[in-house]
Amino acid sequence: KKPFVLKGYYKFKPGEKFQIEKEPSSKIVSNEPDLYAVLYKIRMNTAAVTLKGDDVLTHPNIVALARIQNPVHDFNTWTRFDIPFEYSGNVDEKLLKAYGYNLAVVFTSSIEGASFCGAIGSTLLVDEVKVVCEE
DSSP states (O other), X not given: OOEEEEEEEEEEEOOSSEEETTEEOSSOOOOOOEEEEEEEEXXXXXXXXXXXXXXXXXXXXXXXXXXXXXXOOOSSSOEEEEEEOEESSOOOHXXXXXXXXXXXXXXXXXXXXXXXXXXXXXXXXXXXXXXXXOO
């Protein structure tokens, strides 16, 4: 079924010093968490597709994205998230029923983690995650 919304709760605490590729950064950067889910076709022509850190948000097979905006920095209270999927392409119902799509769900304590950038000690806790699908 087509995903409609990504739901759950999170707590986030940024680390103290932002680093770029394991070296402390001289630029002042605030570390942000990232919470998202991507629906994508698993075939491109005849080749199987697996998204990776460098293309998980940009691959041409992506048809829907649910991504948090303006995350809260509060480690004392669980913050609820209800993130709707935004569709950028059409979903082929026949392909959907034949398991022709994958759903990647990502939770990271650094929005730039795939580029090895972030603050050591950043902590993201996630709980009660649900992907709600259309009926």
